[in-house]
Amino acid sequence: MNLPSHTPDPGDLHTTGQAIQAGQVSSLEILNHAATIAQSEACRHVFMPGTAQSPLSAARALPQTAQPLAGIPVSIKDLFDVAGQVTTAGSTVLSGTAPARADCPAVARLRAAGAVFVGRTNMVEFAFSGVGINPHYGTPVNPADPAARRIPGGSSSGAAVSVATGAALVGLGSDTGGSLRIPAALCGIVGFKSTARLVPTGGAVPLSTTLDTVGALTRSVRDAITAHEVLAARAVRLADKPLSACRLAVARTQMQDGLDDTVAQAFGRSLQALADAGADIREIALEEIGELASINASGGFSAAESYAWHRTLIAAHEAEYDPRVAFRILRGARMSAFEYIDLLAARKGWVSRMEACLSGFDAVLSPTVPIVAPLIASVQDDDNEFFRVNSLLLRNTSVVNTLDGCAISLPCHTPGQLPVGLMLWHAALHDDALLELALQIESTLAKSL
Secondary structure: OOOOOOOOOOHHHHHHHHHHHHHOOHHHHHHHHHHHHOOOHHHHOEEEEOOOOHHHHHHHHHOOOOOOOOOOEEEOOOOOOOOOOOOOOOOOOOOOOOOOOOOOOHHHHHHHHHHHHEEEEEHHHHOOOOOOOOOOHHHHHHOOOOOOOOOOOOOOOHHHHHHHHHHOEEEEOOOOEEEEEEHHHHOOOOOEEOOOOHHHOOEEOOOOOOOOOOOOEEHHHEEEEEEEEHHHHHOOOOOOOOHHEEEEEEOOOOOOOOHHHHHHHHHHHHHOOOOOOOOOOEEEOOHHHHHHHHHOOOHHHHHHHHHHHHHHHHHHHHOOOOOOHHHHHHHHHOOOEEEEEEEEHHHHHHHHHHHHHHOOOOEEEEEEOOOOOEEHHHHHOHHHHHHHHHHHHHHHHHHHHHHHOEEEEEOOOOOOOOOOEEEEEEEEOOOHHHHHHHHHHHHHHHHHO
């Protein structure tokens, strides 16, 4: 990053916050640098048109008292209401709607913590894909390999690229089937999906009211903890449990199927580094994961619940939707009431069996996604390839959403490799223990590279 010589590389929000507090750099310098990146070629198609904020006006509006995000550039996924702005959810269908009258709860909490909003980020239309393609506003290019023009992952595509490039140090996003963790894995940053109930979803365009989770993309685990504490309005409690006292599971069923060579090598190397650090790692069958295909055969929660929200809008404006998004929403029109009720019951029983299997383990370890980021050109115009890649990207992460669990994706690749994510996950309300474990694993992996 080409900051002025007296301005430190922002690194993560903690490094930046400490530099601001120590007087080593001003908030205005940090915000000017973020704005420069946001306007660069690296962030083409990342921010929604006309949503950038002036660094000078933002710096003048900063609170005088110390706040956890004071002076920190934060991006907002175009899914969330910001007072005075139109929420379009990456679609042209909503572009003519009235501006939001108030901040949604997540945005209000970030604002109260001193965050400086650098702009609204592009996303998959209505958050309905893990690939990151947007035919209306363009597709952000994965900054890990910009010359090759690889997908960023979705649906929080712009949020991930904003953080990976340094245009923002926190990216507010959502996760219904992996929309935080997939782009985090493909772009080489951190994505944390909390237990869904911990952060309010009000004021966000819904995909699935059952599965939607609000969270953040960050540049480190400690930043993920701070962002979660702000968004959930709660303190994370760390128990100081050493890695050598942790019992970790590796699922055999599905999670390791069809890994490409880069992902397989990075995952195996990560497991070995954790074992060498004293972690007790055990492979378990976890055959219950194999039941999900039949449980969701009628279309799943996203199809039914998105259609309930879109049914009037899509009837009048279907031609304006991304056809791949419309296709999946309209699956919900064919789901009967008894199928939806059966789905609720099947999920409840499945969660109970999964929780019993995970009892006694501190976390499960899996590759976040089984492949590195493919080229945009390979999926942009080929429906078969698009849906094949989308299914692969969502395969592992969506398990945690169905579980109503928590999960975090950490970078685990070596320098020079395309990014690979290591996913730590568990059942609901294991968030604090999972975050503490992620801190230790992040440190252990850094030492092993």
